[in-house]
Each structure stands twice: as structure tokens, then as C-alpha cells.
Amino acid sequence: MSEIKETQLTKKDFVSDQAVRWCPGCGDYAILAQAQKQMPTFGRKKEDIVFVSGIGCSSRFPYYMNTYGFHSIHGRAPALATGVKIANPDLSVWVVTGDGDGLSIGGNHFMHALRRNMDLNILMFNNRIYGLTKGQYSPTSEVGKVTKATPYGSIDIPLNPPSLALGAQATFVARTIDRWQKHLAEMMEKSYNHDGGSFVEIYQNCNIFNDGAFEEYTGSEKFDNVIDLKHGEPMLFAKDTKGIKLDGSTAMVVEMEKHSIDDILIHDETNLDLAHIIANWTSNPDLPEPIGVIYCIDKPTYNQDMVDQINFAKEKKGEGSVQDLLNAGDTWTVS
Amino acid sequence: MGKTFKTIDEAVIRFAGDSGDGMQLTGGRFTETTAIVGNDLSTLPDFPAEIRAPAGSLAGVSAFQLKFSSKDIHTPGDKPDVLVAMNPAALKVHQKDLIPGGTMIINTDAFVKKNLNFAGYESNPIEDGSLDDYFTVIPIEMNKMVKAACEGLDLNGKLVLRTKNFFALGVLFYMYDRPLDATENWLKKKFAGKDAIIEANTKAMHAGYNYADTTEIFTTRYKVEKASLPAGTYRNINGNLATSLGLLAASERSGLDIFLGSYPITPASDILHTLSTWKHFGVKTFQAEDEIAGVTSAIGAAYSGNLAVTTTSGPGIALKGEAIGLAIMTELPLVVINVQRGGPSTGLPTKTEQSDLNQALYGRNGEAPMPVIAAATPGDCFYAAYEACRVAITHMTPVMLLTDGYLANGSEPWNIPEVKELDPIEVNFADKLNADGDFLPYMRDEKTLARPWAIPGTPELEHRVGGIETAENTGHVSYDPENHHKMVTLRQEKVERVKNDLPKTEIFGENSGDLLILSWGGTYGACRSAAETLQEQGNKVSHVHIRWISPLPKDLGEILIHFKNILIPEINLGQLLRLIRSEYLVDAKGLNLVRGRPIGAATIVETVKNTLG
Numbered sequence: 027m028s029e030i031k032e033t034q035l036t037k038k039d040f041v042s043d044q045a046v047r048w049c050p051g052c053g054d055y056a057i058l059a060q061a062q063k064q065m066p067t068f069g070r071k072k073e074d075i076v077f078v079s080g081i082g083c084s085s086r087f088p089y090y091m092n093t094y095g096f097h098s099i100h101g102r103a104p105a106l107a108t109g110v111k112i113a114n115p116d117l118s119v120w121v122v123t124g125d126g127d128g129l130s131i132g133g134n135h136f137m138h139a140l141r142r143n144m145d146l147n148i149l150m151f152n153n154r155i156y157g158l159t160k161g162q163y164s165p166t167s168e169v170g171k172v173t174k175a176t177p178y179g180s181i182d183i184p185l186n187p188p189s190l191a192l193g194a195q196a197t198f199v200a201r202t203i204d205r206w207q208k209h210l211a212e213m214m215e216k217s218y219n220h221d222g223g224s225f226v227e228i229y230q231n232c233n234i235f236n237d238g239a240f241e242e243y244t245g246s247e248k249f250d251n252v253i254d255l256k257h258g259e260p261m262l263f264a265k266d267t268k269g270i271k272l273d274g275s276t277a278m279v280v281e282m283e284k285h286s287i288d289d290i291l292i293h294d295e296t297n298l299d300l301a302h303i304i305a306n307w308t309s310n311p312d313l314p315e316p317i318g319v320i321y322c323i324d325k326p327t328y329n330q331d332m333v334d335q336i337n338f339a340k341e342k343k344g345e346g347s348v349q350d351l352l353n354a355g356d357t358w359t360v361s
Numbered sequence: 362m363g364k365t366f367k368t369i370d371e372a373v374i375r376f377a378g379d380s381g382d383g384m385q386l387t388g389g390r391f392t393e394t395t396a397i398v399g400n401d402l403s404t405l406p407d408f409p410a411e412i413r414a415p416a417g418s419l420a421g422v423s424a425f426q427l428k429f430s431s432k433d434i435h436t437p438g439d440k441p442d443v444l445v446a447m448n449p450a451a452l453k454v455h456q457k458d459l460i461p462g463g464t465m466i467i468n469t470d471a472f473v474k475k476n477l478n479f480a481g482y483e484s485n486p487i488e489d490g491s492l493d494d495y496f497t498v499i500p501i502e503m504n505k506m507v508k509a510a511c512e513g514l515d516l517n518g519k520l521v522l523r524t525k526n527f528f529a530l531g532v533l534f535y536m537y538d539r540p541l542d543a544t545e546n547w548l549k550k551k552f553a554g555k556d557a558i559i560e561a562n563t564k565a566m567h568a569g570y571n572y573a574d575t576t577e578i579f580t581t582r583y584k585v586e587k588a589s590l591p592a593g594t595y596r597n598i599n600g601n602l603a604t605s606l607g608l609l610a611a612s613e614r615s616g617l618d619i620f621l622g623s624y625p626i627t628p629a630s631d632i633l634h635t636l637s638t639w640k641h642f643g644v645k646t647f648q649a650e651d652e653i654a655g656v657t658s659a660i661g662a663a664y665s666g667n668l669a670v671t672t673t674s675g676p677g678i679a680l681k682g683e684a685i686g687l688a689i690m691t692e693l694p695l696v697v698i699n700v701q702r703g704g705p706s707t708g709l710p711t712k713t714e715q716s717d718l719n720q721a722l723y724g725r726n727g728e729a730p731m732p733v734i735a736a737a738t739p740g741d742c743f744y745a746a747y748e749a750c751r752v753a754i755t756h757m758t759p760v761m762l763l764t765d766g767y768l769a770n771g772s773e774p775w776n777i778p779e780v781k782e783l784d785p786i787e788v789n790f791a792d793k794l795n796a797d798g799d800f801l802p803y804m805r806d807e808k809t810l811a812r813p814w815a816i817p818g819t820p821e822l823e824h825r826v827g828g829i830e831t832a833e834n835t836g837h838v839s840y841d842p843e844n845h846h847k848m849v850t851l852r853q854e855k856v857e858r859v860k861n862d863l864p865k866t867e868i869f870g871e872n873s874g875d876l877l878i879l880s881w882g883g884t885y886g887a888c889r890s891a892a893e894t895l896q897e898q899g900n901k902v903s904h905v906h907i908r909w910i911s912p913l914p915k916d917l918g919e920i921l922i923h924f925k926n927i928l929i930p931e932i933n934l935g936q937l938l939r940l941i942r943s944e945y946l947v948d949a950k951g952l953n954l955v956r957g958r959p960i961g962a963a964t965i966v967e968t969v970k971n972t973l974g
């Protein structure tokens with residue numbers, strides 16, 4: 027046998043031959059580039075990676091990744107990916123979805139995939155708008171949003187994706203931002219390394235229908251408005267000039283000039299109560315927007331439990347014989 | 362003891378009582394014993410949708426009908442010879458079905474004022490003589506009898522009374538000369554560790570048997586001899602179990618693990634339950650969060666290379682429609698099973714119907730053809746499920762299997778097949794690039810037009826599939842008008858080519874004649890019985906049953922034109938009828954009864970006679 031040379035894959039290997047068709051300037055480009063860059067670093071073979079998506083701008087993603095891919099139907103990507111993973115648990119399965127796809131029409135599947143701790147990496151591109159259908163408000167759009175469907179402003183109360191994910195018993199909840207390239211890469215890597223269902227919300231700018239939705243977190247003031255959570259470290263932001271202090275369960279921003287580091291809340295990504303508190307800071311004008319890993323714990327996965335159950339049954343009963351099963355029970359012979 | 366035996370060819374009995382009276386179980390025991398005795402048989406369980414409707418109400422009546430015979434039979438019978446009525450409501454609902462002069466075995470202890478009122482009787486029908494002119498009424502104080510039989514046992518009164526169905530069973534075992542030991546053994550297994558329950562039920566059954574023996578109420582006992590069925594080893598089987606076994610056999614023959622994505626729904630859930638016990642066969646069952654997740658997870662599993670199945674009933678198919686379209690578009694093998702029930706909407710969840718044929722054929726957006734096969738009898742569900750898997754895999758297409766509530770819960774003796782003798786199912790996963798160093802996920806097999814099945818994990822064949830129209834061969838997204846027309850045509854042609862795989866259509870009777878009864882699905886038995894009767898009476902009537910409705914068999918058109926009349930009995934308003942009329946331009950007529958019950962053979966015979974004048 028001739029020796030097979032292990033060649034190190036590069037970003038290029040993950041670029042498919044399809045022309046990318048997002049609007050110029052769309053935040054999706056940055057996310058795609060990061061995914062193509064990160065994939066080779068995981069050390070997985072290309073053929074063992076599957077991207078599954080639903081419908082929406084973000085859901086075109088699999089076409090551009092030179093891996094196995096499935097562009098399914100609106101909202102159903104987590105359910106379809108569940109079948110892919112159960113059928114072959116050795117695959118690395120990624121779900122690309124958006125705020126409309128994942129939280130509106132597909133809210134049910136999103137919730138159940140997370141509560142089962144199905145080992146899927148769910149990347150949700152949240153642009154707080156419907157892009158592909160040309161600009162209706164989404165389940166994460168702010169109250170009062172004026173769109174074609176809401177000329178007098180939206181009266182829907184938006185969902186907070188990390189809170190929803192935590193409520194659904196997710197074992198990994200993180201948030202990042204399209205323009206924070208290094209951070210985005212880090213979250214993808216952490217998601218990949220988490221053994222279990224992981225949810226990464228990515229704030230993504232739709233420059234056509236909701237431009238600047240995340241300007242506060244990407245513009246010149248970004249460090250004042252965003253807190254990047256680090257497990258085991260005090261919660262500092264604004265270039266360490268500000269910190270977060272907890273009064274009971276209420277968080278407040280304090281100036282570090284006037285406070286000791288000992289007053290500052292330490293992030294513990296394994297603390298569910300804390301995770302709920304942090305998730306609630308979302309869109310709170312008095313608090314910085316939390317990004318990073320909000321919550322991460324280890325729990326048995328559905329896919330592994332299923333493998334174990336099948337092995338257990340085989341051990342207990344022996345590999346089944348279909349013919350014996352057919353002949354089981356009360357039978358009689360006619361000659 | 363002064364009793365005469367009368368040998369008869371066949372008998373139809375019906376157990377009816379309150380939901381809590383255990384009628385399904387009683388019918389099941391009588392069925393198993395009858396199967397072991399060697400009769401041919403056919404059953405019709407009939408239960409309410411409510412788990413526990415108010416005790417004694419008409420809505421809460423549960424019944425089980427069984428026909429058994431020394432001959433080859435095809436239906437559970439039209440009208441019972443014997444009706445067991447455990448309470449007034451059961452009598453009220455079922456007395457009209459009994460044949461004139463038939464026997465009624467009645468638990469008089471349940472005929473108290475409250476129950477009579479509940480059932481809408483103004484006076485007690487056992488006492489007011491209203492039944493005596495028409496039927497042989499055998500009133501038995503079953504409550505009193507079982508209390509006496511169970512005296513001294515360490516069991517509370519309520520549990521003692523629950524054994525009265527076994528008392529009734531004992532009476533029937535005596536009447537039809539059946540052994541008690543199979544039921545005794547069953548009780549021992551079923552209630553292992555609960556000795557008092559085993560003893561009480563055994564005593565109640567013997568008490569019924571002995572009561573019938575010692576009292577003067579039965580002057581005649583009946584003998585139904587063994588049926589002369591084709592040689593083989595038999596078991597009794599219902600449709601849902603047969604379907605599950607068919608899938609498992611296909612798993613073994615194809616070498617693929619089963620993935621079942623399913624959401625609980627009556628009357629399909631038993632397939633999910635059954636497959637879930639077969640984990641040691643590598644079966645993966647996934648109880649999904651909804652019907653859509655059931656089918657989409659199965660599509661994902663198909664993409665990953667499993668034998669993917671989703672099971673449901675009509676309302677579930679409605680929800681799965683878009684996803685089935687995705688499986689058609691991505692050309693993945695998937696078996697979709699619809700155990701039909703009364704519709705539309707929630708309809709009649711526990712009753713049978715054939716009204717989802719249109720939905721199976723047309724219930725999706727766009728031009729979305731898929732092969733549709735329907736099972737004919739409970740045992741045939743095995744072969745239909747197996748065939749569905751074989752065609753799905755060989756032709757790379759989703760396939761719809763239609764069964765129905767009657768087939769799913771009804772049972773019959775089944776000649777157990779040898780799994781190794783079933784048609785082989787060949788799986789050819791794509792594993793290398795084409796000669797030119799490329800991989801074309803939508804390149805087609807010349808014969809079947811099937812595309813290659815390249816599963817994740819296969820080096821170099823990375824490709825993308827999806828619900829957007831795909832370019833021929835490459836599978837790339839394509840909005841090109843000519844390409845779309847071509848692909849729509851190809852997908853239709855691919856389904857048509859399944860025809861080449863189908864056996865010659867069998868004609869029961871002459872190849873030409875005055876009338877052809879044409880059937881599909883669960884009406885097979887009634888149509889075949891009717892044809893037998895009509896032929897015996899000298900009519901030029903034949904019967905053709907079709908299993909594949911999409912595509913229709915190649916030779917069907919040629920068969921149809923040799924008959925002066927065509928009659929299509931269906932439990933819907935004429936869904937196959939319209940298809941046959943439009944496809945073959947023949948003046949077929951329908952016999953359409955949508956009552957949630959099988960169509961009786963007698964009704965078909967009568968309709969044919971009226972047609973022939």
C-alpha cells in the first residue's frame with residue numbers, strides 16, 4: 027500500500043465553487059470567511075463536516091462551504107440536522123439559521139434540539155429583520171420597528187435568544203458579533219469543542235434592510251457598550267475602566283476609579299442563575315451588551331445516549347435475528 | 362351432557378362493552394386461541410377515541426368483531442351471529458347489526474336503572490320482551506357469577522368485577538369448543554407476580570365455561586374445523602406489527618439501520634412503539650417534537666445513509682407535505698407511512714377510511730410526484746412496507762405507504778415468510794469520483810433515473826443538496842427556465858419508471874366479463890369475498906386489486922377495456938375512481954361509503970347485482 031500523505035487543509039479547501047450571492051457589504055461575508063478559516067484548524071476531515079440550514083439569507087451558507095451541505099426548508103434545520111447526527115454520530119454537524127428561520131417558524135425545533143443536548147453547533151445570524159423576503163420585522167426586532175409590514179411600528183415584543191436558549195436547557199450559550207472577527211473565531215472554536223448542543227448568536231448587520239442595528243457594538247464606542255465575558259475573570263469593560271457589580275440579583279455598572287476589583291462580579295460560565303442574569307442584560311441601555319460564552323456545562327448528549335442504549339440492548343439481548351422475530355409468539359404449522 | 366355439536370363453516374362474533382370492560386383484550390384472547398386451533402380468521406377492533414369516556418355512555422362503547430372459518434376468508438364479516446353485550450350502551454349501539462335470530466349474551470347485572478337511562482332505554486329491553494321476537498337472548502348475571510367464583514381470593518371487589526370479561530370469554534370458548542390453556546398461559550405471563558389476578562381471571566373464565574356447560578341455556582355447541590390454508594408456519598398478525606416487521610426485514614436485507622422519526626398519532630403510534638423495542642437490531646427511533654420534525658429528521662438520516670422512515674396518519678401527512686417535497690427535490694430514499702383514519706381535520710381518529718389517496722398523490726406544492734403503495738390486508742402490510750423500502754432505495758425517491766385503521770388493528774393468520782427469500786435490496790453508496798475526476802450528485806442511472814447516494818463521511822464527494830431547483834447533473838442552484846422544465850419532467854419520469862419494476866397485474870376470475878371490481882388498499886378483502894360469491898352464483902365478475910397507485914401498473918388499461926362495467930368500492934367519495942376515469946377514459950362507477958368502517962362484502966354483492974340488473 028502506498029503511503030497516504032496527510033495534507034494540512036487550508037481555508038481554500040473549504041471554499042466551494044459557487045459564487046456567493048449576498049448583498050455587497052452584508053455581515054454574512056465576514057462570518058463565512060471566519061468559518062472557512064476556522065474549519066481547517068479543527069483537524070477534521072472535510073467529508074466529516076455537514077452544514078445544514080433552513081431558509082433565509084443566512085441559510086445559503088452551506089452552498090458556499092466545500093463540505094457536505096443541506097439547504098433545507100424554512101425553520102427545520104435543527105430537526106433535519108438531528109437526523110443527520112443520529113444516523114452518523116461521527117459527523118461534525120453545523121446548523122446555520124437566522125432570527126426568523128430559527129426563532130419564528132423554527133422556534134419549536136430550536137428549543138427541542140437544545141433541550142435534548144443534541145450535539146449540533148447552531149450558529150444563529152441575528153440581524154433583527156427579514157432580509158430574503160425584503161424587510162419585514164422579525165421576532166428579534168425592537169418594539170416600534172417601522173417596516174413594510176409595520177408602517178405604524180411593530181407592537182411585538184422581541185425575543186432574547188440567549189434567554190430562550192437557557193430556558194430550553196441549552197448546555198452552551200454564547201454571543202458574538204460579525205465585525206468582531208477574532209471573537210467570532212473564538213466562539214466558533216468553543217462551540218466546536220463543546221461536546222453537546224451549542225448555540226452561538228451572531229449579531230449580523232443587514233446593510234440593506236436594517237443597517238446599523240448593531241452600530242453601538244461595532245462603532246467607535248463599542249468598548250463602552252459591550253462586555254466580553256471571560257470565565258473566571260472579573261467583569262470589566264470599557265478598557266477596564268468600568269466593571270459590573272451585583273446588588274442582590276441586580277447588576278450595575280461601576281467606575282473602576284472608585285471601586286476595588288474585589289467588588290466586581292466574577293464570570294462563572296457554569297452558573298445557570300448567573301447566566302440568566304447576564305442574558306437579561308441584552309438591549310438594556312444601562313448595561314453593556316454581553317458577548318462571549320454566557321453558559322457552558324457538560325451533560326450527556328442525546329446522540330451518545332442513543333448509541334449507548336443501542337449497545338446496551340445488543341449486549342443484553344444479543345444482535346437480533348429478524349427471522350426469529352417473525353417466528354416469535356404463538357405459531358402453528360399447516361402441512 | 363345432552364348437547365349436540367353442529368359443524369359450521371364460519372362464525373362471526375362480536376364482544377361489546379364499556380371502554381373499561383376489556384373488550385379489546387377479550388377479543389384478542391379469542392383470536393389467539395382461534396388462530397392456534399387453525400381456523401382462518403379476520404378481526405375488526407372498534408374502539409372510541411376517548412381514553413375513558415364516561416362509564417356506561419354510548420360514546421364509551423368499545424367492540425371487537427371476529428370472523429373465523431374452516432375456509433379461506435378475507436373479511437371480519439358483515440353481521441355477527443353472536444353479540445356479547447356487557448352493558449346497555451353496548452347493546453344499544455350494536456343490536457341492530459346482529460343477524461336476525463342471532464344470539465345475544467348479556468350481562469344483566471349491568472342493566473340497572475342508571476345505565477339504562479344513560480343508554481337511552483326507557484324500559485329494560487331484557488325484560489320488556491322487545492328483543493325476544495328477533496334474537497335468542499341469553500341473560501347472565503355475570504357480576505354475581507364472578508363474585509362467587511372468586512370468593513376467598515385476596516382481591517378487592519372492584520378487581521373481582523373486572524374479571525367478568527373472562528367469564529364471557531369462557532362462555533364463548535365453550536360455545537365454539539375452544540381450549541382454555543393458551544389463555545391460562547397468557548395470564549400467567551401477563552400478570553407474573555400478581556397471583557391473585559391470575560387466579561381470579563382463570564377462575565372467572567372456567568366459571569363461564571362451566572356455566573355454559575351445566576345450564577340448559579345452550580342446547581347446541583359449534584365446531585369450526587381447521588382451515589385448509591397453504592402449507593407453512595403461521596402466526597396471527599395485525600397490520601401495524603406487520604408493517605414494523607416489513608421495515609425490519611428491509612433493514613436486514615439492505616444492510617441499513619432503520620431511522621424512524623415520528624410523532625405520536627392514532628392509529629399509527631404502535632409502529633413507533635414496536636420499533637422502539639428493537640434497539641438490539643440497531644433501530645433508531647426518534648420521537649420528534651412534532652410531525653414536521655419527524656419527517657425532516659428522517660430526511661436528514663436518509664442523507665446520512667440510514668433506511669429512513671416516518672410514520673403518521675392523515676393530519677400528520679398534511680403537516681409533512683412541504684418536507685416530503687424536499688425529499689422529492691433532493692431525491693433521497695424515504696418511506697412515509699400513513700395509517701389512514703377518518704378525516705378531515707381530527708375527524709374520526711380511531712376509525713378507518715381510505716380518504717387520503719388524493720393527499721398521497723397530490724398533497725404537495727408544485728409538481729411533486731412520488732410512488733404510492735397501499736397494503737391490502739393486515740399481513741400484506743409486511744410486504745407493502747418491504748416493497749416501499751426497496752423502491753425508495755432502488756429508485757432514490759420518497760415512497761408513500763398507505764395502510765389504514767382497519768388494517769393496522771385488524772388481524773389475520775399470516776404465513777410467515779423466509780426473510781432470505783424476499784427480493785434483494787441493493788444499496789450502492791457512491792464512493793468515488795467519475796472518470797473525469799468530477800462528482801455529479803444529480804447524474805442519473807440510465808434505467809431507473811436514480812441519482813447516486815453519496816453520504817457524508819465519503820471522501821471527495823462533498824456536495825450540497827437543497828430544496829431550490831437544481832441544475833441537471835451538477836445539482837447546483839439553478840433558476841434557468843429550461844432546466845426547471847427538464848427537472849420537473851425528469852422527476853415525473855423517474856416515478857413512472859417504477860412501473861418497470863412491478864409484476865403483472867393479477868386478475869381474479871376471467872380476463873373479460875360483465876363487471877370488474879377494482880380495488881385498492883383495505884377494501885381488498887370485501888371485494889375478493891364479493892367476487893367469490895358472485896362467481897359462485899355464475900356471474901361474469903372478476904376482481905383486480907392494485908397495490909401501486911403511483912405509478913399505476915402498465916397493464917391496467919388493457920385489463921379494464923375487457924369489462925362492460927367497472928365498479929370501484931372505496932371508503933371515500935371516489936378518489937381512485939376519478940383517477941381511473943381520467944387516466945383510462947373508462948366509465949367506471951363507484952361504491953362509496955364513508956362511515957368509518959370497512960365496506961361489507963354483502964353490500965358490494967348487492968351493488969354488483971343491481972348494476973348487472
Ligand code: SF4
Pocket residue numbers: 047048049051052053054083084153157158231232233234235
Ligand atoms: S438582505 Fe440583508 S441579510 Fe440578506 S444578503 Fe442582503 S444584506 Fe445580507
